[in-house]
């Protein structure tokens with residue numbers, strides 16, 4: 001991918017999402033449509049964005065029993081997404097069936113540990129591993145399940161990349177130097193993530209909430 005930036009279109013109105021993507025188009029490599037977008041606009045919204053000619057990343061974070069996740073994958077096949085996410089915590093069989101049901105041009109990647117979580121959060125869930133061990137363990141499981149790659153934070157990308165040399169890695173939780181983290185807890189700069197092995201850089205609010213989103217996207221692209 002020549003430009004690894006995927007713009008997260010987490011805005012309520014479809015026309016705002018389309019306008020944002022159109023404005024930033026010269027400085028992004030694709031668009032990421034997540035739960036807010038897909039629940040509000042569904043397949044129609046995806047078709048609208050697809051008209052821009054950018055690769056579509058459907059960040060649906062599928063997490064259910066294998067049969068249900070495979071059915072969901074088959075249902076979105078027609079949308080021809082370049083990338084789809086499932087949760088690694090759904091387990092190996094779920095990931096295997098998700099991959100088997102996906103289109104051959106769709107990369108299926110596993111969310112390991114959300115970038116909004118830190119060590120204390122996962123301890124509350126009964127996980128005693130450090131975030132980096134937890135991410136590595138789930139990435140390893142995704143690899144064994146035959147997925148194309150994983151989603152992790154910029155804190156872990158280097159070690160995940162070392163362990164899974166030909167993996168395809170998506171890194172959210174990115175902020176330009178000095179940018180507000182908001183709800184993100186494991187944050188690095190886009191440049192750092194790219195240097196450490198990220199294939200895709202997911203960036204939302206630093207662009208979508210900027211006064212001039214096209215300029216914000218241009219400035220981030222220039223740091224890469």
Ligand SMILES: O=c1ccn([C@@H]2O[C@H](COP(=O)(O)O)[C@@H](O)[C@H]2O)c(=O)[nH]1
Nearest residue numbers: 008034113114115172173202203204205
């Ligand atoms: O671990 C994860 C997985 C997915 N995301 C998604 O990425 C974007 C990040 O948006 P920002 O506004 O740049 O924080 C958002 O759509 C999340 O759903 C993530 O942040 N962390």
